[in-house]
Amino acid sequence: MGNLRSVEKAIEHLGGRCRILGRPEEAGGCSGIILPGVGAFAEAMNNLRAGGWVEAIREITDAGRPFLGICLGLQLLFSRSEEGRGDTGLDLLPGRVVRLPETAGIIPHMGWNQLRLREPGPLFAGIAEGSYVYFVHSYVAVPADPAVIAAVTDYGGEFVSAVSRGNIHGLQFHPEKSQAVGLKILENFLLIVGDGVGTCRPGRQDDFDPGSDSDFGTDAEPER
Amino acid sequence: MLAKRIIPCLDVKDGRVVKGVNFLELRDAGDPVEQARFYENEGADELVFLDITASSDNRKTIVELAARTAEEVFIPFTIGGGIRKLEDIRKILKAGADKVSLNTAAVRDPSLIGRAAERFGSQCVVVAIDACRKPGGWEVFTHGGRTPAGIDAVAWAREAQNRGAGEILLTSMDGDGTLAGYDLELTRAITGAVGIPVIASGGVGTLEDLYRGIVEGGAQAVLAASIFHYRTYSVREAKQFLRERGIPVRLTWR
Numbered sequence: 019m020g021n022l023r024s025v026e027k028a029i030e031h032l033g034g035r036c037r038i039l040g041r042p043e044e045a046g047g048c049s050g051i052i053l054p055g056v057g058a059f060a061e062a063m064n065n066l067r068a069g070g071w072v073e074a075i076r077e078i079t080d081a082g083r084p085f086l087g088i089c090l091g092l093q094l095l096f097s098r099s100e101e102g103r104g105d106t107g108l109d110l111l112p113g114r115v116v117r118l119p120e121t122a123g124i125i126p127h128m129g130w131n132q133l134r135l136r137e138p139g140p141l142f143a144g145i146a147e148g149s150y151v152y153f154v155h156s157y158v159a160v161p162a163d164p165a166v167i168a169a170v171t172d173y174g175g176e177f178v179s180a181v182s183r184g185n186i187h188g189l190q191f192h193p194e195k196s197q198a199v200g201l202k203i204l205e206n207f208l209l210i211v212g213d214g215v216g217t218c219r220p221g222r223q224d225d226f227d228p229g230s231d232s233d234f235g236t237d238a239e240p241e242r
Numbered sequence: 243m244l245a246k247r248i249i250p251c252l253d254v255k256d257g258r259v260v261k262g263v264n265f266l267e268l269r270d271a272g273d274p275v276e277q278a279r280f281y282e283n284e285g286a287d288e289l290v291f292l293d294i295t296a297s298s299d300n301r302k303t304i305v306e307l308a309a310r311t312a313e314e315v316f317i318p319f320t321i322g323g324g325i326r327k328l329e330d331i332r333k334i335l336k337a338g339a340d341k342v343s344l345n346t347a348a349v350r351d352p353s354l355i356g357r358a359a360e361r362f363g364s365q366c367v368v369v370a371i372d373a374c375r376k377p378g379g380w381e382v383f384t385h386g387g388r389t390p391a392g393i394d395a396v397a398w399a400r401e402a403q404n405r406g407a408g409e410i411l412l413t414s415m416d417g418d419g420t421l422a423g424y425d426l427e428l429t430r431a432i433t434g435a436v437g438i439p440v441i442a443s444g445g446v447g448t449l450e451d452l453y454r455g456i457v458e459g460g461a462q463a464v465l466a467a468s469i470f471h472y473r474t475y476s477v478r479e480a481k482q483f484l485r486e487r488g489i490p491v492r493l494t495w496r
Contacts (some may be wrong), residue, residue, distance in 0.1 A: 023338045027313050058365055123244070124462065126365060126408070128439055130245040130287055130492045150245060150492040152318060154365045173244060193342065195318050197282065 025054045025088065028194040028201060034208045042074030049073070050084035051212030053091035054194075059115065059157070060105040062090055072108060079110055084185050084211045089155060092181065092188030096159050110186055112162035118155075122174030126156045131179075131191075132167045139182050141206050142168065148198045151191040153179075158190065245492045246456050247287040248480055250470045251259050252277055253294050253321075259302040275310045281470070282315050284477040287316070287492060290343070290411070290465060294325030294386065299332060304371035305337045312338025313371035320327050322370055322411070332357050335366060343368040345412050346384040349398075352405055359406025368441075370411040371395055372429055380428050387457060395428065396435050403436045410440045411465065417445025421468065424451060429459030441465050449475055449483040456489055 022038055029036040036052075039045055051073070055062055066072050079085050087095050098106045099115035106121070118125050130150040135142055158177040161167060168187075169180035181188040187207070193200030253260040258272040272448040278289050291311075293304050301324075308321055320494045321334050322343030329360035331342050348355050348369055358367045372387050373380040373395035391398075399410050412432050414425035433440045442461035446452060452464045469475050475483075 019418060023336065024312060024340070028316060031313070031316070099456065124437060124439055128365070129245065129247050129462065130408070132243065146494075150494070194317075195316060197316050 022054060024194040025052060025190075026220065027211050028204055029208065030185045032201060032205050034206060042070050043080060045074060048083075050089065050207065051078055052086045052207075053089040053094065055090035055094070057090060057100040059090065059093060059101040059107070060103065062094060063105050063107060066094070066108070075108055076110070079186055082185050085110075085125070085187065086207050087186075087188040088194075089190060089192060092190050093157060093159055095181070095188050096161070099157065101157050111159075111166055111183060111188075113160050113166075113182060114162075115159050117157055118177065119174060120214065126154055127173050130196075131171050131173060133171060133179060134176075135169050136167050137165070137182065139168065140210055141182060141187050141203060142180075144202055145199060149201055151179075151189075151193065151196040153191045155190060159188070193224050243489045245287070245490045246250060246461075246484065248285070248289055248439075248452070248477055248484075248491065249288045249460060249463055249465040250281045250286050250477060251290045251292055251443070251465050251467040254291050254293050254304075254307065260294065274307055278311055278315050278319065279397055281477060282317050285481055285492065286317065286477050288317055288463070289319040291321045291323075292343075293321065295324065301333070305333050308334050308337035308339040317478060320368055320411075322368070328357055329356070331362065335362055336495075339366075341366040341368050341409070343370040345370040345372065346389075348384060348402065349384050354372060355370065355405040355407050359408070364406050364408035367407050368395055368409045368411050369399075369407040370413065371399060371402070371432070372413045372415050373425075374415040375425070375428075380425075382432070383415060387418070396431050399432045399436050399440075401411070405440050408488065409438055410436060412440055412442055412444075412461075414444035416484060418443075419468070420445050421447025423447060424455040424459055424461075424464075426454055426458045427453060429461055435461035439463060449480055453487055453489065456484070458479065 026036045072120045093115045094107050095110045096113045096115055096202045097109045098105045118127060131153055132148045132150055135147055166183045167178050168182040170176045172178035179190045252274055254274050259274050259277055260261040294478055304361045311319055320341040320343050320351055321339045325342055326347045372383045374383055382393045382395050382398050383389040384391050413429050417425050417443040423445050429442045439462035441463040442455040443465040444458050446469055455461045481493050484491050485493055
């Protein structure tokens with residue numbers, strides 16, 4: 019779930035071009051970056067630090083290039099997470115990441131749930147209120163600034179299912195596995211990007227590991 | 243609201259779908275990817291491919307199936323059947339499958355569950371339990387239901403969860419293929435014993451069976467093969483039926 023291959027295939031299906039980035043230097047030719055990722059927060063941050071991605075991502079976002087975090091990729095945008103022993107995040111958006119309350123129901127929150135759009139920007143153009151998207155996660159972001167909340171979803175209370183601030187976007191669900199609704203959101207991102215997306219992939223180069231680390235970012239180039 | 247999931251299952255042998263003779267709408271009813279797309283368009287929430295090929299040298303075929311499906315299908319899909327090693331799991335996930343389901347190999351070496359969960363994440367490790375009634379409970383069977391494992395299904399479900407399984411795919415062997423409905427007692431026993439999602443399977447003949455699996459069995463998802471394969475009901479009909487009875491389902495997907 020949320021693996022690089024799925025994101026890449028979804029973007030290619032939409033007629034975009036997507037390049038999986040091994041090193042930050044390769045991001046130069048990409049107009050937009052996607053940071054997918056499933057697994058543990060601290061391990062992901064360690065990989066991002068080791069790969070030199072933390073500074074690179076800050077430069078990319080400071081330069082105004084469109085950036086999309088998916089699932090763990092959304093959580094990594096925030097200041098810190100309480101997952102495991104806790105760790106600091108990319109801190110592009112102030113706020114923290116906390117575990118879903120036990121009262122919410124079965125954890126992980128797995129399956130199709132609905133979006134309630136708060137501040138639907140261009141990423142959610144054409145997406146109907148109440149649309150179903152596919153989730154698999156145990157943690158959720160709590161932004162310090164509620165203005166960044168783009169969508170919420172109900173699971174034993176509201177949690178933040180999408181964030182947007184300027185060129186920085188995050189989706190707690192998996193658009194690449196959310197059928198037409200998810201593909202529309204990815205298509206919107208390609209339109210925002212204009213002419214090229216990349217997927218960052220720090221960490222191990224060959225051992226694609228959807229469960230724990232190494233899959234972040236998308237750097238792709240749509241042909242339009 | 244989190245929707246209950248409807249999951250069609252495709253039995254695949256040597257890269258071809260085994261059932262599904264009535265798929266007149268399809269150019270090639272035996273192509274698993276074409277059937278997968280058909281179900282996706284009907285509103286299936288996920289798909290399970292169960293590889294029932296007897297020989298063990300078909301890993302390549304199933305990996306190719308995962309890769310082809312991932313190119314064209316944009317809902318989560320699981321591949322199960324004959325997966326033995328961590329390396330099998332890695333290849334199938336890398337090809338684009340979202341989850342793998344483990345049965346015989348997990349019973350033989352339960353540590354496989356934990357190793358797979360640690361390496362790839364619990365969310366992609368489904369433990370499939372084939373259970374058969376016995377006095378006082380249910381026994382786990384392996385090897386496609388041929389071999390009794392001598393362990394209790396409820397205890398095994400708990401252990402699978404504790405070792406890191408993200409989901410349980412529970413098949414009642416007494417019900418499988420009978421169209422007489424899920425074994426609701428078994429389903430309830432398992433859903434009451436674990437805190438991870440349980441997919442009920444085995445024996446669905448009517449839409450009422452799906453409803454009862456969710457409401458009486460407590461399942462988070464319901465899997466069926468025959469009723470969808472033979473077009474007794476479409477996935478959309480199943481969802482409409484459930485919605486009319488108050489079950490949250492995803493009915494719009496365009």
